[in-house]
Amino acid sequence: MWQGAPGTEDGPVTEIITDLYMSPLELLAVLAAAAMVMVRWLPPAARARVTIVAGAILVLSAIVLGMVGLRWQMVPVLTGSAFALPFALSPLLRRRSGRPARRARWWLALPGSLACLGLIATGPMAAWAFPIPAFPTPSGDFAVGTRVVQWTDPHRPETATADPQDRRTVVVQLWYPAQPSPAGVQRAQYLGRTAHEARIVSEALARYAGLPGVLVDGVPRAHTHAVFNAPVADKGGRFPLVLFSPGLGGVRTQNTAWAEDLASHGYVVAALDHPYDSAAVVLADGRTINTNIKSTGDDEDNKRAVETTRIRAADLSFGLTQLSRLDRGEIAGALAGRLDTSRVAVTGHSLGGAAALQAARQDRRFAAVIDLDGYPRDPGTGPFHQPVLALTQAITPETDSRYLPRLTEVLKHSTAESYRLTIPGAAHLTFMDAPLYLPPVPSMVGSLGRTESPRVVAAATLAFLDSTLRHKPGDLADALSTYGELSVYHPD
Template identity: 55%
Template sequence: MLATITGVRMSPWEILAVLSTAVLALVRWFPAGVRRPVSLAAAVVAVVAVLLLVVSGLRWQLVPVLAATAIVLPFALVPVLRQRAGRRPRRVRWWLALPGTAAVLALIAVGPLAAWALPTPVFPAPSGPYAVGTTVLEWTDPERPERFTAEPGDRRTVPVQLWYPAQAGQAQAARSFQGARTAQEARDVQNALADSFGIPRFLVSDVTSARTAAVFDAPLVEDAGKFPVIVFSPGLSGVRTSTIVLAQEWASRGYVVATLDHPYDSALTFTDGKPVRSRNQDAVTGDPEKDRRAVKANVDVRAADIRFVLGQLERLDRGEEASPLKGRLDTRRAAAVGHSRGGAAAMAAAQDARFRAVIDIDGGLRDAGVRPFAQPALAITSPVSVSENADFVPDLDGVLDKGGATKYRLNLPGTGHLSFTDAALYFPPLPSLLGTVDRAEGLRVTADATTAFLDSALRGDPGGAAGELGAHGDLTVYE
């Protein structure tokens, strides 16, 4: 159990360890009459708190605090013990003690600072009327060779995680570990993501202990008719569990969401039980023409994955593959959605007329080869992405300003590129990454805006989307 104090989420034992160690560091400056009882009390609390932390599971953020505890305990207790033995206490001279105290307090402060900057994520509860279930499927496309392997006969296999409206009252213990069935699986994926972005693994080690609201293989909700479908592609090197918050939110509001792993692009996925790692780093050559072709090829593969998954969902609905979702998927009301590179892929997939709506979440289109399309579309942008890339908005305008349906571009104030992913819950809240909004605020606003658009485009909400979209940010409407 974690408590929140001025934005820092720490357990009661962590808080006690910090406070008691700080008291031990400062006790040398207390009046002589209270030093002994305060030292003894603070030492007992610190030792008990540290032991409980070690037994219950020590977070790396608290290691500096434990180091400070080990430093100050002797200085605080030795004078007390000497006094009890009838010997004169020895005190360090003030001009040495003062910088020592300051150094120890700085070391103690590193713990809460790290807990604030890189916290254990807490997934917000979905706001819709439905509970959320999830399951993982693996589909092989017999029509597409796997371009990343030289094995003859190897065909493209796409792992897919479904998030769907489920019956309420499922066991809380069955909730997924960051979208995975086991903590170890979640840990493997998170380590691969850290490696792909050059982040030390220990900095994000707490992420895998976070439980979601989704329960694996929970029964589908009954008597609710057929559900519209969302096929979601994550960003470059992203995995199917990169945007759990949005997937759960859409599912709780009555959509079936298919989030994709793109093998050899996603940081880590599993096909036929074997780990498959990203090869995206091989695509960066420094040659502009080669890199342009690599981006186009990456988008094309992703778009083909998106279209293939929609076809498989159609098969599920028809009962061609055993599934509780038989007859419950309204694949005639389907949306292609993605973040970053996945947003470009979603727009590329819109050449398939089976998709009735498209959403690009902060995805640039440079070199993606996206052509105009006729379906309604929403592009969500962050001020950070717009300011960092002069071509970002013109490239979007070139696609959104054409076609036969109303399209929208919504610039969400205060957001950054990672504000739209689960990384917002556990990355340092730096403006260059997350903008200036609260950690979960970008996700909440994105869920509200995208749902308003999807309800209008797929469910025929008579209120339309423009009014609600405009309430969230700076809206451009392409008639």
């Protein structure tokens, strides 16, 4: 979706463009192409004028779109107009040369016109199915800033390489409460620090999912609401922390809408890239590390998932150690003295949710846990002391029959009150940014819709964090139950 500048008033034209997920120039090209097809059916006095105007608009639009980057969704539009163009121009050229104009009989022209219009209509339909994602406006009072850091753990060897000197490195993106930025300031690129990094990550995600990269070529064109390296907010005191681990093959930015919303409410979100596990990790020196893990569903895959979860849990604990050092000023950074490391939640999606559960059991510095539809993988499940919120997709006959019993077993191990919230209409990908840019197929991204999906996930998460980290008064169970079917697990 293409958005106007912040603070501008939306009118009818803007609403049409938003609904079609097309830029004004793309929409203009579609209308000109349709007009070119319809010339045959206009009154004779209007045909020449419409042909000239529509043709000029179409050619200029195609040239400009080619210069700024033509999306594949516009190919059928230009193809349909190319078929119609000779038939629209021929009568005009023949008349100019003094020859009588020839027009096909209506019953011959009608099938061709309908075919061209159908081809042109494919463009808006494809743009709607695979749009440039438009991130929902964060609901909190703070503006949002973002930074990317890279940390190496000198005490842990990198087990994915044969080099005995290689040490485990993680790339972390921080979203934090920021001072308001001037109007018109450049917003952060989605998926990467630069457009080049965003394309690398987008192509890697498409390969991992088995999709042609061209289908999601609009994703790396998106910009979010955060501003890179914006000054930290001068109010709000010390901010609670939320560490996040993405799903298997996922990347640190996969939950950007969620992270921005939390940051706007006064949290600092630290999302990790896990090298050799995340689809693509671009390091500070420009090297790209692609994943060497592929989910297969067999027993060997389960063994790898257990080992990967163990490594990720260690990454999360290391990330918290580094953030504590950052807060104390041992690592240079604008957030020094602004992180409340006594109020920390560990979270994750899918395999990242499993890693969050394991990290919490092993590291009591984490005060709360959020598992976004993750199957627990910790082989050493035992008592842990943090309250847990597990958000799950709608349970269907196709859901792994082991999922709920295993998750229930883990939740009952907590010595604090824990919750499982099943969100009606949610699918596994509902809990990340995917509904913003994938086709709204319920089995894939759920049936909540592009706007409602991120809103519900963020709202339920905030209710839990405000209660457990900020000790906000109120009935947490009652607040959570407004978003779905709630099960409460009381400590024995």
